[in-house]
Amino acid sequence: IQKLKQQDCFCLDTETTGLDPKTVELIGFSFCWEAGTACYLPVNGKGCLPDSVVKDKLSAILTNPNIKKVGHNLKYDLSVLAWNGYTVSGPFIDTMILHSLVKPGQKHGMDVVAEALLGYTPVSIESLIGPKGKDQHSMKDVPLAALAEYAAEDADVTWQLFENLQPKIDLLNLSRVFYDIEMPLLPVLVSMEYEGIRLDTDSMVKFSAQLLEIKTELEKEIHGIADSEFNIASPKQLGEVLFEKLKLVEKPKKTKTGQYATNENVLQTLSTEHEIVRKILKFRAVTKLRSTYAEALPQSIFEETDRIHTTFHQTATATGRLNSQNPNLQNIPIRRELGQEIRRAFVPRRDGFCLLSADYSQIELRIMASMSGDPAMQSAFETGGDIHAATAAHVYKVDIENVTKEMRRKAKTVNFGVMYGISAFGLSQRLGIPRKEAAEIIEHYFESFPSIKDYMEETLESARSKGYVETLTGRRRYLPDVQSANGTIRSMAERNAINAPIQGTAADMIKLAMSAIWRAMEGRSFESRLVLQVHDELIFDLEESEQQEIEPLVRESMIHALPLEVPIEVEIGSGLHWLEAH
Numbered sequence: 001i002q003k004l005k006q007q008d009c010f011c012l013d014t015e016t017t018g019l020d021p022k023t024v025e026l027i028g029f030s031f032c033w034e035a036g037t038a039c040y041l042p043v044n045g046k047g048c049l050p051d052s053v054v055k056d057k058l059s060a061i062l063t064n065p066n067i068k069k070v071g072h073n074l075k076y077d078l079s080v081l082a083w084n085g086y087t088v089s090g091p092f093i094d095t096m097i098l099h100s101l102v103k104p105g106q107k108h109g110m111d112v113v114a115e116a117l118l119g120y121t122p123v124s125i126e127s128l129i130g131p132k133g134k135d136q137h138s139m140k141d142v143p144l145a146a147l148a149e150y151a152a153e154d155a156d157v158t159w160q161l162f163e164n165l166q167p168k169i170d171l172l173n174l175s176r177v178f179y180d181i182e183m184p185l186l187p188v189l190v191s192m193e194y195e196g197i198r199l200d201t202d203s204m205v206k207f208s209a210q211l212l213e214i215k216t217e218l219e220k221e222i223h224g225i226a227d228s229e230f231n232i233a234s235p236k237q238l239g240e241v242l243f244e245k246l247k248l249v250e251k252p253k254k255t256k257t258g259q260y261a262t263n264e265n266v267l268q269t270l271s272t273e274h275e276i277v278r279k280i281l282k283f284r285a286v287t288k289l290r291s292t293y294a295e296a297l298p299q300s301i302f303e304e305t306d307r308i309h310t311t312f313h314q315t316a317t318a319t320g321r322l323n324s325q326n327p328n329l330q331n332i333p334i335r336r337e338l339g340q341e342i343r344r345a346f347v348p349r350r351d352g353f354c355l356l357s358a359d360y361s362q363i364e365l366r367i368m369a370s371m372s373g374d375p376a377m378q379s380a381f382e383t384g385g386d387i388h389a390a391t392a393a394h395v396y397k398v399d400i401e402n403v404t405k406e407m408r409r410k411a412k413t414v415n416f417g418v419m420y421g422i423s424a425f426g427l428s429q430r431l432g433i434p435r436k437e438a439a440e441i442i443e444h445y446f447e448s449f450p451s452i453k454d455y456m457e458e459t460l461e462s463a464r465s466k467g468y469v470e471t472l473t474g475r476r477r478y479l480p481d482v483q484s485a486n487g488t489i490r491s492m493a494e495r496n497a498i499n500a501p502i503q504g505t506a507a508d509m510i511k512l513a514m515s516a517i518w519r520a521m522e523g524r525s526f527e528s529r530l531v532l533q534v535h536d537e538l539i540f541d542l543e544e545s546e547q548q549e550i551e552p553l554v555r556e557s558m559i560h561a562l563p564l565e566v567p568i569e570v571e572i573g574s575g576l577h578w579l580e581a582h
């Protein structure tokens with residue numbers, strides 16, 4: 001303890017009985033502050049110091065803002081400590097995130113990274129507690145000497161990874177991404193995961209029953225049109241009914257195994273002409289809604305808190321976007337009316353609270369306008385009008401008041417499609433128009449916004465020469481496949497090259513906003529909490545009396561997180577459930 005107090009930086013690792021911070025038992029700490037030397041402090045076991053004594057002794061060190069805390073997958077350790085009543089203050093250094101920035105696209109687990117960078121194979125956890133499965137022992141059963149050796153080695157290896165990786169961040173000009181974006185976000189995510197969000201289980205039960213009724217009715221209708229009963233969920237039986245019995249197409253596609261292809265793309269193509277296919281697609285959507293959300297989400301509620309606690313990952317996507325798991329709360333449906341009902345079940349923690357949603361408006365389009373410097377698109381955003389109507393006016397060469405709903409719909413699809421490198425064929429499929437018309441729309445689009453075309457070509461050229469693309473903050477996405485001889489693989493890499501700087505900049509922007517908002521809210525001891533992030537949207541569990549202070553704080557923090565060459569707009573709403581707030 002005395003030695004730790006003297007350090008300006010040390011590695012911290014917790015030993016626990018499992019992987020879920022909410023339910024594991026904390027059994028020890030390991031610390032390291034120089035390579036080759038580490039120590040282990042057991043807690044909660046026979047002959048160990050009581051947890052209260054350890055907490056008291058470590059508190060001043062863990063909360064000291066002048067001491068850096070290093071760890072590998074540090075968010076896990078910070079979460080374990082939060083659930084065990086410890087407070088830990090930054091600055092933080094996570095070697096897993098360091099590695100994900102220096103070597104994106106590789107595995108970031110400590111053992112794999114130690115092997116690759118240090119040429120060292122750490123003792124595996126399986127050698128202590130046995131292989132995964134029902135017969136695996138608990139870490140509590142491991143003799144103290146073996147546990148101390150294992151834990152101290154983890155801390156030592158992490159310290160050596162820190163010494164190896166930290167200089168590389170500066171060399172690759174990734175300091176801003178690491179120190180200003182990713183590390184300040186760590187305590188924010190720990191707090192969000194710890195808070196969780198409440199789910200109204202009664203409304204989920206009712207919705208599940210409603211979906212079952214719809215599914216049963218669709219099943220009857222499909223069987224009626226087919227004039228036979230079959231398992232709609234079986235691709236084999238479905239293929240036989242559609243292509244042998246009903247003969248919907250002359251030459252149906254087949255899979256590698258020789259079965260008829262009945263995937264989403266195949267059915268979407270047929271849906272415009274055949275009622276049975278439209279009903280099958282709806283049947284699938286309803287089945288997924290019921291199994292993935294209405295039935296599964298209530299199973300994710302943690303009994304002790306009566307809330308759902310998702311886990312956010314900072315290293316799981318190539319663009320820098322956050323990813324949510326166990327359960328995934330970032331793909332809750334929003335497009336279809338029936339899917340939106342899922343959001344109705346997400347509610348505030350108790351009376352006197354509401355949910356507040358703050359959503360960046362068309363942020364990726366604004367970033368594209370800013371990065372490309374296109375004067376026409378920038379002007380459309382600066383006037384504050386309808387960007388899709390303005391785009392339609394340019395593309396169809398009409399006054400904005402003469403833009404029809406159909407023109408706007410097509411312009412909107414092109415606006416978003418261009419960022420993902422949409423082709424004439426892709427646009428024709430999406431809009432249900434001939435390929436020739438789609439090609440003309442894209443041509444007119446680039447005539448109207450020439451700097452966007454220049455930006456895309458320059459980005460591709462840069463990706464080919466450097467092998468990577470960058471966001472506004474310097475986050476990199478490596479794309480070796482832009483040089484691939486395989487046209488399909490190369491095209492995919494080219495689309496990623498155009499989109500990654502835009503999507504990645506949006507990810508950087510909202511991460512910066514989250515950290516700024518969280519710090520301000522912590523500093524003012526609000527009861528309200530940031531509880532979810534869904535790509536361009538933040539959800540707050542809001543104490544209603546704090547709304548007048550928090551709403552402008554959230555708006556200003558989001559607008560000024562990462563300045564662009566065009567105005568940034570944030571749409572804010574509140575309500576008694578997520579659907580009403582959004």
